Amino acid sequence: MKVRARARREQGEAIIPMINVIFLLLIFLMLAGRPGVVDPFELDPAEAARTEEKRDAGHVLFISADFDLAYAKARGRDAVLAAIARAFSEGQRRPLQIKADAAVDTIRLLEFLRSLEAQGVRKVLLLTQVPRDA
Amino acid sequence: MNGLSISLARERKGRRALGLTPLVDVIFLLVVFYLLVSQFTQLRTLPVTVSDGTNGSPSREAWTVSVTGPDEIFFDGKPTSLERIESDLRLKNPGKDTALVILVAADVPLQTAVGLLDAAAHAGIAAVSLRAWRKGP
Numbered sequence A: 001m002k003v004r005a006r007a008r009r010e011q012g013e014a015i016i017p018m019i020n021v022i023f024l025l026l027i028f029l030m031l032a033g034r035p036g037v038v039d040p041f042e043l044d045p046a047e048a049a050r051t052e053e054k055r056d057a058g059h060v061l062f063i064s065a066d067f068d069l070a071y072a073k074a075r076g077r078d079a080v081l082a083a084i085a086r087a088f089s090e091g092q093r094r095p096l097q098i099k100a101d102a103a104v105d106t107i108r109l110l111e112f113l114r115s116l117e118a119q120g121v122r123k124v125l126l127l128t129q130v131p132r133d134a
Numbered sequence B: 001m002n003g004l005s006i007s008l009a010r011e012r013k014g015r016r017a018l019g020l021t022p023l024v025d026v027i028f029l030l031v032v033f034y035l036l037v038s039q040f041t042q043l044r045t046l047p048v049t050v051s052d053g054t055n056g057s058p059s060r061e062a063w064t065v066s067v068t069g070p071d072e073i074f075f076d077g078k079p080t081s082l083e084r085i086e087s088d089l090r091l092k093n094p095g096k097d098t099a100l101v102i103l104v105a106a107d108v109p110l111q112t113a114v115g116l117l118d119a120a121a122h123a124g125i126a127a128v129s130l131r132a133w134r135k136g137p
Helices: A002-032 A077-089 A106-118 B002-037 B085-091 B110-122
Strands: A060-063 A069-071 A096-100 A123-129 B043-049 B063-069 B072-075 B078-080 B099-104 B127-132
Touching: A002 B002, A069 A077, A077 A106, A106 B099, A106 B110, A106 B127, A123 B110, B043 B110, B063 B110, B072 B085, B085 B110, B099 B110, B110 B127
Parallel strands: A060 A096, A096 A123, B063 B099, B099 B127
Antiparallel strands: A060 A069, A123 B043, B063 B072, B072 B078
């Protein structure tokens, strides 16, 4: 009887703290993380210390360091421009959000912004990240 | 007496098995779900107005910052850096009408341009434009 009681107590002591830890981990993840869309390719956005506006909901134009483009389901320059033109002709009012890699050539980005202007885009929001050492 | 103890033991055993294992499974699945779906990098936004500014020279009232390379930044013809540019701009007392033109040469990474836009905004200059700098023939 004593052996059985001790074995049961040991089993109980092993599981309950583990459940507590997992619950705490779950609560941490729910509070700290924000559900978001997975980037279509690896991106390291530019760092800016003093931008304060928070990002908006909606589709994001992704630009990799090699200037690969992705917007919603569209991939490649022509498909992305067509998809953005469609979105703005269908009444998108919010500014286009761009998540570009920090290593993107600025002149190439400016040239692409001119192409976007031709599609009716007047204002873009460049997504940046808080510096890691801040 | 014997039959009663067997039925009690079964009942206790059944209750314990029902309690913990499915709960742990569900919590584990929730943890895995949140680990995969969550993003922890805090993204901010930097507003940029899209306009055709690649042709012509900047207006006379506008201050000009030239960027010829990732770490080659010039303001008023003098070399400066991303760390110093904000204080350099403040030293010239920017007013409400002050405009800043950032001329960017080829092979300048976006990080440098964003750093300059950020510094200009913090120095109190609202009208900042980013233009491509083409070297003359």
